[in-house]
Amino acid sequence: MTLTVSSINKSYGKLEILKDVSLSVPAGARVGIIGPNGAGKSTLFAVIGGSVQPDSGSIVLEDKTLTDMRPQARAELGLVRTFQVARPFQHLTVRDNLIVAAANQYGQTLIGTLVGGARVRREQDAIRERVEELLKFLKLDKVADNLAGRLSGGQRKLLELGRALMVKPSLILLDEPFAGVNPVLFGEISERIVELNQKGIGFLVIEHNIQALSRIVSEMYVLVQGSVLAHGAPDEVLAIQEVQHAYMGGAL
Amino acid sequence: MLTMYFNLVVNGIVLGLVIGLAALALTLVYAVARFPNAATGDMITVGAYAGIGVQVLGSRNTLLQGSAAIAACTILSMAYYWFVFRYLRGRGMVALLLTSIGLALFTRGILSFFAGHEQFVFQIPLVEPYVIYGVIIQASDLWLAVVALLSVVATFAILFLTPIGRRMRAVADNRDLARASGIRAESVMIPLWGIVGAVSAIAGIILGIKTVVMPETGWLLLLPSFTAMILGGLGSPIGAVLAGIALGVAQEVASPFVGFTYKIAVSFLVLLVLLIVRPQGLFGSLEEVR
Amino acid sequence: MLSYLLAILIIVGVYTLLTQCLNLHYGFMGLINFGVVGFFAIGAYTSALIAIAGYPILLGVLGAIVLASLSAWPLGVLATRLREDYLAIVTLGFAEVVRIVVTSESWLTNGVQGLPGIPQPFSSLGPNAQGLAFLGIVLACNLAVLALIMRLAHGPFGRLVEAIRDDEVAASALGKYPTGPRIQIFMIGAGIAGLAGALYGHYISYIVPDQFVPIVTFYVWMAMIMGGVGSLPGSFIGAAILIGLFEGTRFIDDAFPGSIGVEMASLRLVFIGLALVLFMRFRPQGIMGTRMQS
Numbered sequence: 001m002t003l004t005v006s007s008i009n010k011s012y013g014k015l016e017i018l019k020d021v022s023l024s025v026p027a028g029a030r031v032g033i034i035g036p037n038g039a040g041k042s043t044l045f046a047v048i049g050g051s052v053q054p055d056s057g058s059i060v061l062e063d064k065t066l067t068d069m070r071p072q073a074r075a076e077l078g079l080v081r082t083f084q085v086a087r088p089f090q091h092l093t094v095r096d097n098l099i100v101a102a103a104n105q106y107g108q109t110l111i112g113t114l115v116g117g118a119r120v121r122r123e124q125d126a127i128r129e130r131v132e133e134l135l136k137f138l139k140l141d142k143v144a145d146n147l148a149g150r151l152s153g154g155q156r157k158l159l160e161l162g163r164a165l166m167v168k169p170s171l172i173l174l175d176e177p178f179a180g181v182n183p184v185l186f187g188e189i190s191e192r193i194v195e196l197n198q199k200g201i202g203f204l205v206i207e208h209n210i211q212a213l214s215r216i217v218s219e220m221y222v223l224v225q226g227s228v229l230a231h232g233a234p235d236e237v238l239a240i241q242e243v244q245h246a247y248m249g250g251a252l
Numbered sequence: 253m254l255t256m257y258f259n260l261v262v263n264g265i266v267l268g269l270v271i272g273l274a275a276l277a278l279t280l281v282y283a284v285a286r287f288p289n290a291a292t293g294d295m296i297t298v299g300a301y302a303g304i305g306v307q308v309l310g311s312r313n314t315l316l317q318g319s320a321a322i323a324a325c326t327i328l329s330m331a332y333y334w335f336v337f338r339y340l341r342g343r344g345m346v347a348l349l350l351t352s353i354g355l356a357l358f359t360r361g362i363l364s365f366f367a368g369h370e371q372f373v374f375q376i377p378l379v380e381p382y383v384i385y386g387v388i389i390q391a392s393d394l395w396l397a398v399v400a401l402l403s404v405v406a407t408f409a410i411l412f413l414t415p416i417g418r419r420m421r422a423v424a425d426n427r428d429l430a431r432a433s434g435i436r437a438e439s440v441m442i443p444l445w446g447i448v449g450a451v452s453a454i455a456g457i458i459l460g461i462k463t464v465v466m467p468e469t470g471w472l473l474l475l476p477s478f479t480a481m482i483l484g485g486l487g488s489p490i491g492a493v494l495a496g497i498a499l500g501v502a503q504e505v506a507s508p509f510v511g512f513t514y515k516i517a518v519s520f521l522v523l524l525v526l527l528i529v530r531p532q533g534l535f536g537s538l539e540e541v542r
Numbered sequence: 543m544l545s546y547l548l549a550i551l552i553i554v555g556v557y558t559l560l561t562q563c564l565n566l567h568y569g570f571m572g573l574i575n576f577g578v579v580g581f582f583a584i585g586a587y588t589s590a591l592i593a594i595a596g597y598p599i600l601l602g603v604l605g606a607i608v609l610a611s612l613s614a615w616p617l618g619v620l621a622t623r624l625r626e627d628y629l630a631i632v633t634l635g636f637a638e639v640v641r642i643v644v645t646s647e648s649w650l651t652n653g654v655q656g657l658p659g660i661p662q663p664f665s666s667l668g669p670n671a672q673g674l675a676f677l678g679i680v681l682a683c684n685l686a687v688l689a690l691i692m693r694l695a696h697g698p699f700g701r702l703v704e705a706i707r708d709d710e711v712a713a714s715a716l717g718k719y720p721t722g723p724r725i726q727i728f729m730i731g732a733g734i735a736g737l738a739g740a741l742y743g744h745y746i747s748y749i750v751p752d753q754f755v756p757i758v759t760f761y762v763w764m765a766m767i768m769g770g771v772g773s774l775p776g777s778f779i780g781a782a783i784l785i786g787l788f789e790g791t792r793f794i795d796d797a798f799p800g801s802i803g804v805e806m807a808s809l810r811l812v813f814i815g816l817a818l819v820l821f822m823r824f825r826p827q828g829i830m831g832t833r834m835q836s
Contacts, residue, residue: 120697357757
């Protein structure tokens with residue numbers, strides 16, 4: 001499903017965080033956003049994810065306007081986000097983190113949990129089956145019974161990705177998938193993303209680490225001081241002098 | 253008819269000042285310690301009983317009674333901090349709130365054990381009331397209002413004009429920043445709890461003179477005071493006092509319609525409407541609210 | 543002696559129900575309910591009035607559960623929007639308003655005189671047999687509530703609640719609505735307190751507004767803290783300690799009119815207040831040793 005973000009503006013008081021930001025993620029594409037600290041990347045994700053309301057502009061997924069929807073409704077339509085600092089459910093095990101995330105569980109309703117009987121049992125069995133597969137896919141099966149709060153940074157990122165996958169999304173917003181991750185795991189995470197993409201899931205990725213990002217995306221937006229400065233294939237974008245200047249003081 | 257309402261308004265202002273003082277005591281603690289101090293109500297009761305104690309010993313001098321109340325409450329309040337709250341820093345709102353409830357019950361239990369459950373009344377000399385266009389203003393009400401206002405002014409003077417007040421506000425604003433500039437939060441706590449005690453004492457004396465003194469006197473004031481604190485914008489001393497006055501007037505003016513017993517319910521209703529419509533209070537900012 | 547023991551056990555059972563209510567609200571869902579006594583009172587008065595009007599006691603008890611739950615609905619809705627300390631204040635105020643209503647609306651509740659002659663079940667049996675049968679009912683109610691809470695806590699629903707409590711933002715991003723479970727749990731817990739009220743009224747057979755003062759709520763908090771927050775066996779242990787060591791006398795007094803001095807009531811306040819302070823300071827995890835959530 002194609003995500004179209006048009007002319008988003010967002011200010012806090014006099015501080016303009018996002019200025020007329022537009023971007024689009026074609027169905028099944030891998031798109032990246034780079035930009036220096038304070039460029040407004042995370043605010044943009046919050047706006048797309050629905051936890052922050054934009055002052056103006058629109059967010060459309062395929063043919064549905066999401067702009068006024070709550071985060072939950074967006075997730076139900078297949079748009080799921082992760083967080084810059086991973087937010088696992090600390091008091092649940094890794095396995096339960098994944099189980100709880102599955103969408104539309106009858107067992108999670110009051111009626112279902114009290115009198116759901118066989119229907120809930122079947123549903124939960126099916127979810128557990130998916131979870132076991134996913135644990136192996138993400139190489140989290142060895143820590144499946146650990147409390148999620150005890151995971152390493154990289155494992156948290158993987159768990160968050162897994163949780164998003166449990167929702168069966170068509171587009172995942174990844175907020176800095178490599179931040180706080182042991183570089184040894186970079187390849188691991190990149191591979192998983194590419195594999196998932198081949199199954200048809202689109203990705204919009206914020207990342208600070210340009211090298212790691214350019215390996216997984218085919219298209220890139222550069223966000224500087226709340227505006228889109230450039231847009232194109234990673235090589236093209238990184239070759240632009242302004243980008244080099246804005247991003248790293250020219251030292252790219 | 254109209255004069256009846258004016259009389260209710262006058263009465264409401266005096267009771268509202270009491271609510272405002274109680275809300276001020278709540279707000280001061282909230283600003284630095286971040287919990288609603290449920291022991292405030294019973295601290296007010298202690299103030300009222302201290303005054304009654306002086307009267308029982310034979311002095312009808314209100315000034316003497318008030319001084320005894322202030323002394324008792326200031327010491328008790330500082331003791332609460334020193335022996336109890338000091339050890340609970342960083343333990344979360346629920347622990348502090350439950351502890352303050354515990355202190356409230358403890359205090360009331362001690363008071364009622366020694367003073368019993370019967371009601372006491374302050375014996376104040378009867379003075380011809382002023383009558384202005386049919387509105388009756390008791391001389392005592394006038395004096396009580398003046399005393400209440402003076403104590404509010406004094407509190408603000410301490411908060412805004414003295415070095416210790418400046419340090420208190422710095423800690424309330426941002427504990428870490430205050431620490432970074434060399435102000436230890438602990439250093440302002442003792443004087444702050446002292447002020448809270450003194451303010452409560454004055455509220456207790458005024459309330460005692462206006463109504464009757466019994467073990468539940470202060471506890472019953474708690475709900476309107478909480479409401480005034482939130483109405484005034486959490487952590488805003490001026491807002492708390494103004495909201496208290498507004499609430500006192502609202503309660504009194506509403507009483508002919510809803511009946512005497514439902515007076516407390518009035519502030520609950522205000523609280524509900526407020527939390528639904530404007531949870532940040534009338535003078536507050538949104539950031540405090542989830 | 544047997545009747546004395548039965549009376550104590552029945553009151554312990556009623557308090558265990560109340561403690562289970564609070565454990566569901568606070569221990570399980572993190573809702574600070576300072577108005578337990580309000581739901582307790584609604585349950586007691588509803589069931590008493592229905593039974594006094596001549597309808598079956600069972601209908602009264604059901605009515606108590608339903609009305610207590612319904613009265614919790616607006617508070618539950620508010621709870622989803624409020625900071626936790628505000629909810630504490632609002633529920634405290636709610637319980638006070640309930641008490642004012644039952645005190646003032648004499649046409650319905652007989653005001654401060656209270657409701658005497660609330661029908662008791664099994665009245666055809668002898669006193670001890672009746673007490674025993676009543677104890678059986680109280681026990682059955684406690685077990686049913688225990689089963690209900692276990693079911694809620696240890697299934698997909700419980701997992702969802704844990705996730706919401708851990709990180710509401712992350713749960714929302716995954717499509718989970720935190721409001722539904724909060725309101726539902728608040729209402730279910732209130733229903734449990736209503737049930738406790740109904741049982742209390744039918745056992746004591748005489749209720750007055752003074753039995754529903756705010757301190758009752760804090761007795762329940764004390765029982766929960768002593769037993770350990772979130773520990774269901776702890777609910778019973780906490781309630782048993784509270785009643786057994788200390789409260790029994792007063793409720794026996796309610797049940798079999800006689801009098802214990804006002805000093806006793808004051809000492810009780812001192813004791814409960816001191817215990818609350820000391821537990822919070824030295825052993826917030828309770829006797830059973832679970833972690834206190836804040």
